[in-house]
Amino acid sequence: MRRKELSILILFVVLCAVVAFMNPQFLSPENIQNTSRLIGTYGIFSIGVGIVVITGGIDLSVGSMFALLGVLLSMMLTEWHWPAGLTVAVILALGAGLGLIHGLLITRLRLQPFIVTLCGLLLYRGLARYIAVDTSKGFGNGEGFRWLIDFATGSVSGVPMPFVLLILVGVVTWVMLHRSVYGRHLFAVGRNEEAARYSGIQSRNVIAGAYVISGGLAGLASILIAFYTNSVSPSSHGNFYELYAIAAAVLGGCSLRGGEGSITGIVIGTALLQVLRNLVNLLDIPGSLDFAVMGAVILIGVIADQVLSSRKSQHVRL
Amino acid sequence: MHTLQMSGISKRFPGVTALDSVDFDVARGEVVAMVGENGAGKSTLMKILAGIHPPDSGTIRIHGEPVSLRSPRDAARHGVGIIHQELEIIDSLDIAANVFLGREPTFGGPLRFIDRRRIEADTAAVLARLDLRLSPRILLRELSTAHQQMVEIARAISLRAQILIMDEPTSSLTLTETEQLFRVVRDLRAEGVSVIYISHRLNEVIELADRVVVLRDGRNAGTLVRGAIGHDEMVRMMVGRDVNNFYMHHESSAEDICFEVKQMRTQRYPDCEVSLSVRRGEILGLAGLVGAGRSELAAAIYGVDRPLSGSIRIEGETIPIHSPRDAIRRGIYLIPEDRRAFGLITAMTVRENITLPALEKYSAAGLIQRSAEDAVSQKMCAELKIKTPSSEATVSNLSGGNQQKVVLAKWLSLGPKVILFDEPTRGIDVGAKAEIYQLMRRLADRGVALLMISSDMEEILGNSDRVAVMHEGRVSGVLERAECSQEAIMRLAVA
Numbered sequence: 175m176r177r178k179e180l181s182i183l184i185l186f187v188v189l190c191a192v193v194a195f196m197n198p199q200f201l202s203p204e205n206i207q208n209t210s211r212l213i214g215t216y217g218i219f220s221i222g223v224g225i226v227v228i229t230g231g232i233d234l235s236v237g238s239m240f241a242l243l244g245v246l247l248s249m250m251l252t253e254w255h256w257p258a259g260l261t262v263a264v265i266l267a268l269g270a271g272l273g274l275i276h277g278l279l280i281t282r283l284r285l286q287p288f289i290v291t292l293c294g295l296l297l298y299r300g301l302a303r304y305i306a307v308d309t310s311k312g313f314g315n316g317e318g319f320r321w322l323i324d325f326a327t328g329s330v331s332g333v334p335m336p337f338v339l340l341i342l343v344g345v346v347t348w349v350m351l352h353r354s355v356y357g358r359h360l361f362a363v364g365r366n367e368e369a370a371r372y373s374g375i376q377s378r379n380v381i382a383g384a385y386v387i388s389g390g391l392a393g394l395a396s397i398l399i400a401f402y403t404n405s406v407s408p409s410s411h412g413n414f415y416e417l418y419a420i421a422a423a424v425l426g427g428c429s430l431r432g433g434e435g436s437i438t439g440i441v442i443g444t445a446l447l448q449v450l451r452n453l454v455n456l457l458d459i460p461g462s463l464d465f466a467v468m469g470a471v472i473l474i475g476v477i478a479d480q481v482l483s484s485r486k487s488q489h490v491r492l
Numbered sequence: 493m494h495t496l497q498m499s500g501i502s503k504r505f506p507g508v509t510a511l512d513s514v515d516f517d518v519a520r521g522e523v524v525a526m527v528g529e530n531g532a533g534k535s536t537l538m539k540i541l542a543g544i545h546p547p548d549s550g551t552i553r554i555h556g557e558p559v560s561l562r563s564p565r566d567a568a569r570h571g572v573g574i575i576h577q578e579l580e581i582i583d584s585l586d587i588a589a590n591v592f593l594g595r596e597p598t599f600g601g602p603l604r605f606i607d608r609r610r611i612e613a614d615t616a617a618v619l620a621r622l623d624l625r626l627s628p629r630i631l632l633r634e635l636s637t638a639h640q641q642m643v644e645i646a647r648a649i650s651l652r653a654q655i656l657i658m659d660e661p662t663s664s665l666t667l668t669e670t671e672q673l674f675r676v677v678r679d680l681r682a683e684g685v686s687v688i689y690i691s692h693r694l695n696e697v698i699e700l701a702d703r704v705v706v707l708r709d710g711r712n713a714g715t716l717v718r719g720a721i722g723h724d725e726m727v728r729m730m731v732g733r734d735v736n737n738f739y740m741h742h743e744s745s746a747e748d749i750c751f752e753v754k755q756m757r758t759q760r761y762p763d764c765e766v767s768l769s770v771r772r773g774e775i776l777g778l779a780g781l782v783g784a785g786r787s788e789l790a791a792a793i794y795g796v797d798r799p800l801s802g803s804i805r806i807e808g809e810t811i812p813i814h815s816p817r818d819a820i821r822r823g824i825y826l827i828p829e830d831r832r833a834f835g836l837i838t839a840m841t842v843r844e845n846i847t848l849p850a851l852e853k854y855s856a857a858g859l860i861q862r863s864a865e866d867a868v869s870q871k872m873c874a875e876l877k878i879k880t881p882s883s884e885a886t887v888s889n890l891s892g893g894n895q896q897k898v899v900l901a902k903w904l905s906l907g908p909k910v911i912l913f914d915e916p917t918r919g920i921d922v923g924a925k926a927e928i929y930q931l932m933r934r935l936a937d938r939g940v941a942l943l944m945i946s947s948d949m950e951e952i953l954g955n956s957d958r959v960a961v962m963h964e965g966r967v968s969g970v971l972e973r974a975e976c977s978q979e980a981i982m983r984l985a986v987a
Contacts, residue, residue, distance in 0.1 A: 354858045355851040362848055365837045372796065372834045373849040373902065374820040433839060 230432025273389020573653025756802030761965025777956030893924025
């Protein structure tokens with residue numbers, strides 16, 4: 175494990191220990207289950223965004239995609255009565271498709287990732303509200319797709335399904351990123367796109383692929399989130415989620431300049447963020463300070479990392 | 493009296509002694525060249541003089557007074573100006589703003605409005621002195637690299653430094669610009685300015701220097717004064733031994749044509765067609781002034797830029813090339829001029845760089861086989877004598893020469909047919925240069941066709957079996973080995 179991952183893991187363990195000490199409720203089965211459910215859900219789309227960050231790009235659109243796909247999910251199941259299996263496939267394909275559009279705009283038209291996905295953020299939120307006529311969409315009594323609800327909100331011998339899916343997604347993306355040719359190309363493109371092209375890598379396809387992965391994983395997460403909240407209110411559903419993902423990726427060692435990061439780091443980063451939110455609840459900190467606590471801890475972590483690494487490099491550099 | 497006297501300067505960095513009791517002085521109105529291999533300590537010594545590093549021990553006197561130079565500002569106050577090897581310009585600003593960057597004259601008292609009129613007038617005067625017909629308002633990004641470098645020089649001159657350090661100032665200048673620079677250096681000398689001139693180009697040193705100071709491994713390795721300055725003497729002092737067979741000479745090469753470029757037009761020169769052919773086992777030198785369209789031609793052949801028209805034939809077969817990937821598939825490889833930007837991913841390891849272009853070869857079912865990667869990278873490190881702690885070292889920690897060898901290793905492990913070298917030894921020290929030349933010759937002997945773009949006349953004359961010369965987008969002539977001479981090449985290069 176590299177230094178960055180190790181230091182965030184230590185931070186995570188220390189934080190857990192402190193919270194558990196101050197409120198033993200933290201270790202109760204219900205709390206652990208609920209927290210791991212959230213870690214699973216957030217981890218899945220954070221991995222996607224993290225992969226985009228590794229290419230030197232950014233994906234700001236996932237939060238709004240959750241609203242749009244969530245609204246569509248509800249309508250497909252409860253209003254159009256599509257079969258659940260088909261619906262899932264369509265939602266995943268839509269997520270990946272939106273990612274592909276981002277990827278093509280960024281690589282073929284050379285638009286900046288920030289701009290393209292910012293427009294996505296605005297566009298999908300607006301579309302979601304328009305399609306849903308700005309009203310919340312629910313899943314009724316779940317008639318005809320009960321199994322899907324049970325699957326998304328259920329558990330495998332006590333482990334919440336989203337967490338199981340995160341492990342699955344994590345293993346697959348870990349192998350892809352850290353062991354496959356495509357993964358090496360991703361890092362190479364993130365470090366130096368031109369040099370990668372000179373080495374015969376089709377940089378544009380590699381980058382576009384990252385956005386497809388991010389979109390596809392956002393599609394998967396959108397289903398889990400929609401069933402978790404059980405109601406999709408298009409104006410607020412998924413708000414800020416893209417920032418959780420970026421924060422998790424950066425905490426986990428991804429550099430916004432590209433070319434650095436790991437799946438392990440992103441997952442630990444996600445877990446850390448969720449424990450922070452949990453901490454606000456358990457330690458009787460006013461809920462309104464939720465974001466402030468998260469911001470402060472991330473800032474302290476990043477400052478500590480910067481100070482430590484610059485001290486270290488002074489010794490190495492000539 | 494000496495303008496500058498540095499005596500007993502030592503500087504240690506963790507794990508390495510960069511300078512060990514080095515003495516160096518410059519008289520008023522003297523041009524002193526400093527030469528040495530990369531890592532010999534030239535840059536460190538100059539950084540000490542420029543106030544970037546403090547020395548561990550030793551004294552610096554300027555005009556006889558002991559001084560302590562703690563910052564670049566201190567150095568500037570004592571009249572030390574430096575022209576850096578790496579361009580330090582802001583390309584979104586215009587020439588005038590760059591020349592006066594950080595010391596803009598102002599008016600309006602505390603409001604500090606920039607006095608543009610004065611800046612432009614003073615800049616125009618300096619440009620005129622350099623014989624550059626450019627408006628001070630042109631943005632730097634619109635200038636060629638050579639002109640950008642001239643702006644850097646203009647900035648140093650406008651500082652009116654008493655001690656002017658020039659670190660590889662000609663590395664991207666054309667011949668006329670180099671001559672212009674030399675004229676300015678001689679003028680400055682006549683005005684009493686002391687010039688410290690650092691260069692790998694020994695011909696320039698011979699032409700310009702009153703005295704040469706040679707450094708080797710952080711120590712003084714000798715001094716030569718005008719009249720005694722010669723190529724062989726300098727090289728011997730730099731490497732500490734005689735370098736025989738610096739250039740390998742070529743026996744006759746086979747007659748069959750391996751690689752042809754036909755009627756290629758590039759975006760830079762849309763009205764000019766270029767046709768060239770390289771024989772199997774031959775090194776074809778491609779000479780010309782900077783801006784003659786040579787790098788653009790290489791980029792078009794390699795598929796980096798799309799050519800407007802033209803075709804490429806390899807072993808008699810016409811092949812389409814739309815991207816570097818296509819070129820690589822056909823065994824055509826490019827060693828680019830700027831290796832840090834295009835040749836290498838410097839933040840990755842030696843192993844990752846070497847295997848990058850052909851990871852498919854070292855993988856099964858899309859998964860990289862680490863053992864295969866290790867095997868090939870270790871083999872290439874040994875074969876090319878790449879000086880690195882291991883194949884897991886990060887490329888940015890290697891010296892320029894070793895970095896260039898890593899670029900070569902990428903391609904040599906793949907069985908090349910044609911290699912395009914663009915300035916193969918720019919910024920590389922003498923020892924590594926010789927190794928790269930030997931390697932090129934070995935490749936040629938194995939039947940590879942080599943096209944070598946170079947602005948270094950010695951390199952062209954020393955290595956080429958034939959020389960093609962380009963001028964403003966066209967091939968102005970091709971010289972057989974026997975016809976090659978500096979004069980003949982220069983005649984074709986200028987018209």
